[in-house]
Amino acid sequence: MNVWLGMPPFPEAARQALGDSQLRANLRAATATIRTKRAAVVAERDDWEQLREAGRAIKDRALRDLDTYLLQLEAQVTDAGGTVHWARDADEANRIVAGLVRAAGATEVVKVKSMATQEIGLNEALAAAGITALETDLAELIVQLGHDRPSHILVPAIHRNRAQIRELFRREMPGVDPDLTDDPVALASAARAHLRRAFLAARVAVSGANFAVAETGALVVVESEGNGRMCLTLPEVLISVVGIEKVIPTTADLAVLLQLLPRSATGERMNPYTSFWRGTTPGDGPREFHLVLLDNGRTTALADEIGRDALRCIRCSACLNVCPVYERTGGHAYGSVYPGPIGAILTPQLRGPDPVADSLPYASTLCGACFDACPVKIDIPRALVHLRGKVAHPPGERAAMRAAAWVMSRPPRFAVARLAARLGARLARLPGPWRRWTEARDLPTPGESFRDWWDARERP
Amino acid sequence: MRVGLFLTCLNDTLFPGAGKAVVQVLERLGHEVVFPPAQTCCGQAHFNTGYRRECVPLARKFAKDFAGLDHVVSPSASCVAMVRENYRELVGESPPVYEFSEFLVDVLGVTDVGAAFPHRVTYHPTCHGLRLLDLGDRPTALLRAVRGLRLVDLPDATHCCGFGGTFALKNADTSVAMGTDKARNVLGTGAEVLAAVDNSCLMHIGGLLSRWRSGTRVLHVAEILAAT
């Protein structure tokens, strides 16, 4: 995750983002569009709640017997001519992939959009090993060309608008038409020409997977552009890096998940391209297939009774699009490849404690919009509260909370505190942590207290 | 009916009007209100900030303070949600608490409480009322029955206002950015009054409206229902 090194904790990073009016406008427009599309396609299903429940059950079943399903997957993939590698953490996964690319005699790989490879910082690790990785998803390409960080799970360049992308292409894309306009078709055509050369030349492709079916050993990638399918079929060697929580028991489970995912993700009934592959087939597609199964903190999350719910995530990003915090701050503020509500519960679990990860469970008002939208019913607010109990708290906070509980435990103490608070509310500027309130907001000026009123009327 | 009033620590301290209004409406409808004076706080701020252990004694105390009451009503959706959603797991019992509008509509079966309030009002459905308690159109049904009241729709009503308890301090900048959008929508309706069923959210949105000298004020739904 080295592209994320040096990010400040969420409140500070958010403050910077909030001041960027272009970013705010881009996010407002983009999230509102996806929200409207999603709401429309979800509303046309009167069994949406049953589908969500079925999705939850499938992922929970897979997680409950994860060991069994993973071994079944390994056996099936091996049987179909693939090779399975197990990676405990990012370093191990990166070493395995770099080794495989080198063994294939390649110095360049084309990539299918993948969160797992972003998570482990594969592109940077490959670069250190002298291997160039080319992102082929249009939005990932925009991020890569801009030497930027992704800010959304599905639309990594959501923070950029068309005009900015045009500028970027003109600056960074070799051989691009200098008169390129910001028409979406023109931009897509420029990217297409740029990528086509790479697809035809590439000998190794790296992908992730949306699902891995234990029963058959099939991997599934869901996408919109067809660039993924090019990578999955043209090169000689295909390496897929897949988080262990992506395994599902049976092909039939896809009947549920492939209805939930596109509706929740892009607001489409069905996505344009769904690719399945199973091991290798002589004369058709890659000659070599490697599946790298990635733990990288997932088994730790699995051991947490509440935190494990995050492993049900199918990376649809619906929770980001409905999140009022994400809509204001964008994805970079979360300091991780996984932004938004899911990032706030996944990053602290996958990455372990650090100042950014510790700030993330608090990057939410607990409004619950994410839980309502999640196609696999992850109770994100509950997980946030649970993780708030586990991360490091700011110095003095526990003492203050204990003191508050001490005050509230005895009515006379509370009476004194009420009086103090009523007096304090008259101050134009509050002291200590309360300062942040009065910077932008007034406080009410209460009249006669309820208790005085109550006592006076009971006594007549 | 004998009804316990759970005022909540915030209303007890800074919003005396909400409690008075609940008492007035219930008495007007012929019910007896009991106010257990030892009550303090449900522990929501502790629980939601990650201090579960510190919250347990407060939850025990709450159960003790309201023991023996069949109906406890409160002018705070988020505190009711706290008790209803978390107490069973925390202390093994969940006292029978109702949010005020929910109590009026579901338990007492009334939507017209005989109020009059000749003003233009807009309503913000606070997140915990909307998503945890599923209050739906109960508060607006009550407001629509108020004589003279003109209820105008709030754009993006279901979007969070950005209060979020300790979020308002820990992430004050984001909180204010969200509140600004909410307050701007409120002003766009031309309403004189913004109503809600949670004074915590109203403290936040109202704090901005007041700082801007906007002239739009905030009121708890109960205060409007108490007006005659």
Ligand code: SF4
């Ligand atoms: S947590 Fe749920 S809504 Fe968010 S990305 Fe994952 S599956 Fe989608």
